[in-house]
Amino acid sequence: MKMRSIHDQWSSRLAFILAATGSAVGLGNIWKFPYMAGQNGGGAFVLIYLACIFLIGIPIMIAEVMLGRRARQNPINAMATLAEQENRNPGWKLIGWSGTLAGFIIFSFYSVISGWTLYYVYLSLNHGFSSLSMEESQSLFQKMVENPYGLITCHTLFAGMTLGVVALGIQNGLERAVKVLMPGLLLLLLLLLGYSMSYGSFGETLRFLFQPDWNHLSEQSVLAAMGQAFFTLSLASGAIMVYGSYLPSDTSIPRTCIIVALSDTSIALLSGLVIFPIVFAQGMTPASGPGLIFQTLPVAFGAMPGGQWFAFLFFILFVFAAWTSSISMVEPGVSWLAENHGWTRPRASVMIGFGGWLVGLGTVFSFNLWQEFTILGKTFFECLDYLTSNLMLPLGGMAIAIFACWKLSTNSTRNELNLPDSYEFNLWRWVTGILAPFSVLLVCLNSLGVF
Ligand code: PHE
Numbered sequence: 350m351k352m353r354s355i356h357d358q359w360s361s362r363l364a365f366i367l368a369a370t371g372s373a374v375g376l377g378n379i380w381k382f383p384y385m386a387g388q389n390g391g392g393a394f395v396l397i398y399l400a401c402i403f404l405i406g407i408p409i410m411i412a413e414v415m416l417g418r419r420a421r422q423n424p425i426n427a428m429a430t431l432a433e434q435e436n437r438n439p440g441w442k443l444i445g446w447s448g449t450l451a452g453f454i455i456f457s458f459y460s461v462i463s464g465w466t467l468y469y470v471y472l473s474l475n476h477g478f479s480s481l482s483m484e485e486s487q488s489l490f491q492k493m494v495e496n497p498y499g500l501i502t503c504h505t506l507f508a509g510m511t512l513g514v515v516a517l518g519i520q521n522g523l524e525r526a527v528k529v530l531m532p533g534l535l536l537l538l539l540l541l542l543g544y545s546m547s548y549g550s551f552g553e554t555l556r557f558l559f560q561p562d563w564n565h566l567s568e569q570s571v572l573a574a575m576g577q578a579f580f581t582l583s584l585a586s587g588a589i590m591v592y593g594s595y596l597p598s599d600t601s602i603p604r605t606c607i608i609v610a611l612s613d614t615s616i617a618l619l620s621g622l623v624i625f626p627i628v629f630a631q632g633m634t635p636a637s638g639p640g641l642i643f644q645t646l647p648v649a650f651g652a653m654p655g656g657q658w659f660a661f662l663f664f665i666l667f668v669f670a671a672w673t674s675s676i677s678m679v680e681p682g683v684s685w686l687a688e689n690h691g692w693t694r695p696r697a698s699v700m701i702g703f704g705g706w707l708v709g710l711g712t713v714f715s716f717n718l719w720q721e722f723t724i725l726g727k728t729f730f731e732c733l734d735y736l737t738s739n740l741m742l743p744l745g746g747m748a749i750a751i752f753a754c755w756k757l758s759t760n761s762t763r764n765e766l767n768l769p770d771s772y773e774f775n776l777w778r779w780v781t782g783i784l785a786p787f788s789v790l791l792v793c794l795n796s797l798g799v800f
Pocket residue numbers: 372373374375376377378452455580581582583584586588674675677678
């Protein structure tokens with residue numbers, strides 16, 4: 350096994366925090382979290398989601414970054430090397446494969462939905478949303494998804510943007526961009542929160558999001574909440590492991606991961622608090638699915654003075670949030686091709702990008718031409734989403750936790766995590782090695798109706 354690392358390093362801990370937050374914060378927070386909370390009954394879903402972030406997500410994130418940094422290679426090689434170093438079954442390499450594949454599949458549909466945000470940037474300039482009613486907003490959205498050519502154009506543009514950055518190497522551009530864009534996004538969300546609090550149904554939103562109604566919670570919603578926790582933290586999809594492999598050795602992994610996870614969770618909750626007051630004030634149903642934010646926010650912008658410019662800024666920042674996430678999905682595959690097969694980064698990026706773009710066409714058509722074509726009641730897009738968020742990520746995360754706690758020697762782990770306090774170290778091992786895998790297993794079995 351060659352221990353060749355052609356990786357650079359992040360220039361500082363801050364650079365890693367920003368890049369990992371850039372990966373974590375994306376469509377998952379602003380687009381997916383609100384519509385999933387809406388579809389799964391609100392409060393109870395949110396509570397389980399938060400429990401999953403803290404009890405499963407953060408411990409596994411620490412494990413994943415640790416594995417990446419210990420091996421300093423792309424996820425596939427990293428897992429192969431670690432298994433060999435620790436005299437474990439080479440089959441553990443599958444963690445790297447499954448993560449890299451999950452990242453690729455997620456990229457295929459992520460690029461299509463990110464294309465919607467690009468289209469909304471165009472709409473904000475062209476249409477302006479001035480005094481838009483909810484019906485008009487819904488029809489704007491409907492018209493967009495019904496037109497496969499438009500969707501393909503936006504999907505192509507977004508996939509190209511992602512691969513362009515990955516081809517050039519992520520260091521300079523990405524590091525610099527996230528430093529400005531992430532705070533900008535937060536600022537605009539806070540501004541929108543002000544609008545929603547004063548004009549929308551804020552009380553109803555607080556009740557909906559934070560008062561759990563357990564009757565609404567099905568086994569599938571619990572699985573969805575857990576899947577969302579993995580998806581939003583970019584876990585088990587190669588992204589966090591590959592970013593961890595660029596992390597300077599003297600950075601504290603646990604502290605850094607907690608900062609990333611808290612920032613990510615705050616942005617998701619903030620998005621919920623911005624969107625639902627408008628949903629309720631407009632008498633829209635919270636369970637209306639993937640179109641939720643694209644239908645609600647333009648109405649809010651349309652009612653604000655200068656709303657066109659806020660809309661433009663917001664959708665631009667939203668594109669950037671999605672951009673920094675999608676870059677991290679293809680990075681594992683690209684670095685694998687570059688490191689193992691000697692491909693140049695541009696060539697590897699074009700191959701992965703084209704593959705992802707092609708699979709993405711299935712997602713484009715699942716909103717129009719293939720809408721009726723379903724497998725087990727799910728469209729092509731819903732199948733890919735289910736396969737990754739609800740199966741590959743949780744099971745991959747479980748394997749990461751088991752490997753990090755049971756297969757890696759305690760010495761290696763202790764060294765890498767640099768937790769001299771044995772209470773903290775034992776707590777992490779206990780939660781990651783036992784509680785997290787056990788909970789994932791329980792939720793998966795439960796969703797299969799085993800008990
Ligand atoms: N965490 C990203 C989001 O919330 C999605 C993502 C998943 C990114 C997997 C990388 C890997 O939008």
